[in-house]
Amino acid sequence: MIELKHVTKTFSSSGSSVHAVKDVSLSIADGEVFGIIGFSGAGKSTLVRCINLLERPESGEVLIDGTDLTKLPEKELREFRKKIGMIFQHFNLMPSRTVYNNIGFALRHSGLSKEEKDKKILSLLELVDLQDKKDAYPSQLSGGQKQRVAIARALANDPRILLCDEATSALDPQTTKSILKLLESVNKKLGITMIIITHQMEVVKDICDKVAVMEHGSVVEEGETIEVFSHPRKPVTKSFIETAGSIGKIYDLIAEDSPITRLAPGQKMYLLTYSTDTTREAIISYVSRTYDVDASVSFGNVEVLKDKPLGKLVVIFSGEEENIEKALKYMQDAGIETEELK
Amino acid sequence: MNLIYQIFPNLEKLGPELLECIWATVQMVLISGFISFVFGIFFGSLLIVTKKGGILECLPVYTIIDKAIDILRSVPFIIMLFLLIPLTRIIMGTSLGIEGALVPLIFGTVPFFSRQVETAIAEVDPGLVEASEAMGLSPIEIIFSVYLRESIPGIVRVSMITLISLINLTTMAGTVGAGGVGDFAIRYGYQLHMYDMIWISVIITLIMVTIIQLIGNLILRRTIH
Numbered sequence: 001m002i003e004l005k006h007v008t009k010t011f012s013s014s015g016s017s018v019h020a021v022k023d024v025s026l027s028i029a030d031g032e033v034f035g036i037i038g039f040s041g042a043g044k045s046t047l048v049r050c051i052n053l054l055e056r057p058e059s060g061e062v063l064i065d066g067t068d069l070t071k072l073p074e075k076e077l078r079e080f081r082k083k084i085g086m087i088f089q090h091f092n093l094m095p096s097r098t099v100y101n102n103i104g105f106a107l108r109h110s111g112l113s114k115e116e117k118d119k120k121i122l123s124l125l126e127l128v129d130l131q132d133k134k135d136a137y138p139s140q141l142s143g144g145q146k147q148r149v150a151i152a153r154a155l156a157n158d159p160r161i162l163l164c165d166e167a168t169s170a171l172d173p174q175t176t177k178s179i180l181k182l183l184e185s186v187n188k189k190l191g192i193t194m195i196i197i198t199h200q201m202e203v204v205k206d207i208c209d210k211v212a213v214m215e216h217g218s219v220v221e222e223g224e225t226i227e228v229f230s231h232p233r234k235p236v237t238k239s240f241i242e243t244a245g246s247i248g249k250i251y252d253l254i255a256e257d258s259p260i261t262r263l264a265p266g267q268k269m270y271l272l273t274y275s276t277d278t279t280r281e282a283i284i285s286y287v288s289r290t291y292d293v294d295a296s297v298s299f300g301n302v303e304v305l306k307d308k309p310l311g312k313l314v315v316i317f318s319g320e321e322e323n324i325e326k327a328l329k330y331m332q333d334a335g336i337e338t339e340e341l342k
Numbered sequence: 343m344n345l346i347y348q349i350f351p352n353l354e355k356l357g358p359e360l361l362e363c364i365w366a367t368v369q370m371v372l373i374s375g376f377i378s379f380v381f382g383i384f385f386g387s388l389l390i391v392t393k394k395g396g397i398l399e400c401l402p403v404y405t406i407i408d409k410a411i412d413i414l415r416s417v418p419f420i421i422m423l424f425l426l427i428p429l430t431r432i433i434m435g436t437s438l439g440i441e442g443a444l445v446p447l448i449f450g451t452v453p454f455f456s457r458q459v460e461t462a463i464a465e466v467d468p469g470l471v472e473a474s475e476a477m478g479l480s481p482i483e484i485i486f487s488v489y490l491r492e493s494i495p496g497i498v499r500v501s502m503i504t505l506i507s508l509i510n511l512t513t514m515a516g517t518v519g520a521g522g523v524g525d526f527a528i529r530y531g532y533q534l535h536m537y538d539m540i541w542i543s544v545i546i547t548l549i550m551v552t553i554i555q556l557i558g559n560l561i562l563r564r565t566i567h
Contacts, residue, residue: 052476081478092473095567096492105487106477137567153477163476 002028002161002193007050007060009043020046021057022217028210030160033187033194035208035225037201037240043217044197048163051195052084053077064161082109085154085192089166091146093138099125099149100134106156124152128182144175151182155190162186164196168203180206201240205229205305213237226308230275231337247271247301247312254342260298263342267318269298270328273337274311283334284315287327293319295327314341350538356530360539364546366521369440370512371550374447375505381452382504383497385411386459387485397471397481407456414453420514422446427518443512443520450511455504462496463489494565502558506551523547 009021020043028034038044049055050062053069062069064084069077093102103121112120125131128148138146147167154162164183168176184207187194196208204211204225211229212222215236221228232238242248250271254261263269274283284295299314317324328338347354385407391397392404417425423446427437430445466489474488490497513524523543531540 054472054475078478078480081476084476086473086476088469088473090467090469092467092469094470094488094492096494096565108483108487109478139567157477 001030001063001065002026002051002195003061003063004047004050005061005063007047007057007062009046009050009055009057019043019217020055021050023060024217024219025060026212026219026222028193028195030193031187031191033184033196033207033209035196035198035204035211036214036219037198037204037211038214039199039236042214044214045165046217047214048165048195048197051161051163052081052086082157083159084161084163085157085159086163086165087147087150087154087167089169091138091143091150091170093146093149093153095138098135098137099130099141102138102149103153103156106153110157120156121152124155127155127186128152142175143171144178147171147175147179148182151179151186155186155192158190159192161193161195164194164198166197166199168200169198173202176200176202177206183207201243205303207306209306213240226275226305226310229303229305230273230310247299247314250299250314250341261342263316264318266321267316268324268340269314269316269342271339271341272311272313272315272331273339274313274335275308283331283336287330291319291323291327291330293317293323293327350542352530352536352539353542356536356539360523360526360542360546363521363523363526366440367509367512367523367550370443370447370515370520370522371505371508373440374444374451375508377444378448378451378455378504378508379501381448382455382459383490385452385456386463387489389456389460390463390489391481391485397475397484411453411456414449415457419446419450419511420517422450423514423518438519440515440520442518443515446518447508447511447515451504451508454507455500458500458504459497462493462500465496466492495562498558498561498565502554505554509547509550 004024004026007021007024008019010017010019012018022043024047036044036047046055050057053062057070060070064080067080069080072080094105097105100121103124104117107117107120110117122131125134128151130145130148130152133141133145133149138149141149162183167183168179171179180203183194183196186192187207196203198204208225210223211225212219213228213234213236214220215234220234221232221237228237229241232241239248250261261269284297287293288295294317296316296318297313298316300312302309302311304310317327332338353360389404389407392400392407394401394404396404423443426446426449430437430442433445434441436442470488470492471484474484479487512520512522513527515522516525516528523546527540527543530536531543
C-alpha cells in the first residue's frame with residue numbers, strides 16, 4: 001500500500017519558484033497497476049520521484065506499508081529503495097558493463113553467493129526473454145531490449161513496487177506493446193504494484209487498472225481507468241481521449257464545415273459515448289424502430305480500456321424533432337452520454 | 343651504430359649522460375604523474391559531487407577547490423618552480439635535483455588534471471546516477487562504481503594529455519638542477535651549439551609521447567564498448 005499525503009515539491013531557480021507537485025494525495029493498493037498521465041511539465045515525473053525520495057518533498061508524507069519514508073535516516077532509506085524498482089525513459093544502463101553485469105550490479109549488496117547471483121541473473125534474463133544477450137553491451141541492443149534489461153535489473157532485488165517513468169516513451173509503437181505486455185505479465189506473475197508515468201494514452205488504456213490525471217502539478221482526476229475515460233470531467237482528460245482515437249477530429253471537421261458534417265434540415269448530430277454495460281443491447285436500432293428516427297453513424301471509435309470497451313459514435317439523427325428528443329431521452333436513461341455537436 | 347654516430351657526432355661522447363637525463367625525465371614523469379593522478383582523481387570527483395545539484399552538494403568545498411584550481415593554473419610553471427622553493431624544502435628537505443622538482447611538478451599538474459577529470463566525469467549520463475540512487479547505492483559507491491568506472495575512457499584520454507604536458511613541464515625542471523632531456527638539450531644543444539643534441543632530444547621526447555599514446559589507445563580499445 002502506497003499512500004501519498006499532501007505531497008508538495010517546488011523547484012526554485014534564481015528567485016522564481018515552480019510548483020512541480022502541489023498538494024497531491026494518492027493511495028495505491030498492493031498489486032495495482034496505477035497510471036499517472038499528464039502532458040510534459042505536469043509534474044508527473046517529479047511526483048514519481050517523490051515516492052522513492054529521489055526528490056524529497058518539502059511537505060507531506062510518503063507512506064509505504066505504513067512507513068513514512070521522509071522520516072527515515074539516509075541509510076535505512078537506501079535499504080528501503082532496494083524494495084522499490086525503477087525504470088526510466090532512457091533505460092539508464094551502464095554502458096561499460098555487459099547485460100549480465102548490469103543486472104548483477106543491482107545485486108551487489110544482496111548477500112547472495114556467486115552461484116545464487118548467477119542463478120538469479122539467468123532467471124531474470126529468462127523472464128525478460130533475453131538469455132542470448134547475456135554478454136552483450138548495452139550499445140549493441142535495441143531500445144526495446146535495453147528496456148527489458150532495465151526491467152530485469154529493477155526486479156533483481158524482488159521489489160514489491162515498480163516505478164516506471166515514461167518507460168515506453170522512447171520506443172516505437174510495436175516495441176511499446178511488447179514492453180507493456182511484459183510489464184503486465186510481471187504484474188500478474190509477481191504481484192508487483194506498478195506505478196506508470198506516461199503521456200501516452202495507449203499505455204494507460206492497455207494496462208492500468210486505475211489512473212490519475214495530472215495538470216500543473218495537481219491531480220485533477222482520479223479513479224478506475226474506464227470510469228475516468230468514459231466520463232471525463234476535465235478538459236485535459238478529454239484531450240487525452242482525443243489523442244487516442246480519431247473521434248476528436250469531428251470538432252475540427254465541424255469547425256471547417258467539412259461536407260460530411262453538413263446536415264439537411266431536420267437533422268441533428270450527436271456524439272454518443274457508451275461503455276461496458278450498455279454495449280450489448282441493440283440501442284440504435286431499437287430507438288430507430290420505436291421512435292421513427294433514422295440514425296446514421298458517420299464516425300465511430302471503440303477503445304478497449306483494459307479489456308473493457310469504450311465506444312464513441314457520431315450519429316446523425318433525422319426525423320421529427322420531438323421523436324429525436326424522445327430517442328435521446330431513452331438513450332440517456334440507458335446510460336449513454338449524449339452531446340449535441342450540431 | 344656507426345651510422346647513428348655519423349648523424350649525431352656528439353652522441354658518442356655524451357651518450358651515457360643522455361641516458362642519465364632520459365632516466366631523470368622518466369623518474370620525474372612517473373613519480374609526479376602517479377601522485378598527480380591520485381590527487382587529480384580525488385579533486386575532480388570532489389568537484390563533481392560537491393557542486394550545485396551534486397550527490398554530496400557542499401558549495402563551500404566546491405568554491406574553495408574551484409578557485410584554488412583557477413589560481414594555481416594561472417601561475418606560469420617556471421615561476422611556480424621558484425615560488426614553491428620554501429614549501430619544497432619543508433616537504434622534501436631540499437629544493438634541488440629531482441626531489442626538488444617533484445613538488446612544483448605536482449602543483450603544476452594537479453589543478454590542470456583535476457579540471458580535466460571533472461570534465462571527463464561530467465560526461466557520465468546523470469540518468470546512471472539517478473538509477474543507482476534508486477537502487478539504493480551510497481554516495482561513495484556511486485563515485486567509484488558509476489562516476490569513475492563509467493568515465494574510464496574519458497579519464498584515460500585526459501591522462502594521456504596530462505602526461506604529455508607533464509613531459510613538457512619536466513623540461514623546465516632543469517632550472518632547479520633536476521636534469522632531464524630538456525635540460526640536456528639546453529645545456530649541450532643551445533649553450534654549446536651542439537645542434538645534433540637538440541635533434542636527438544626532440545626524437546627522444548617524440549618516442550616518449552608515442553609510447554604514452556600507444557598505451558593509452560590500447561586501454562581505450564579495451565574499455566570502450
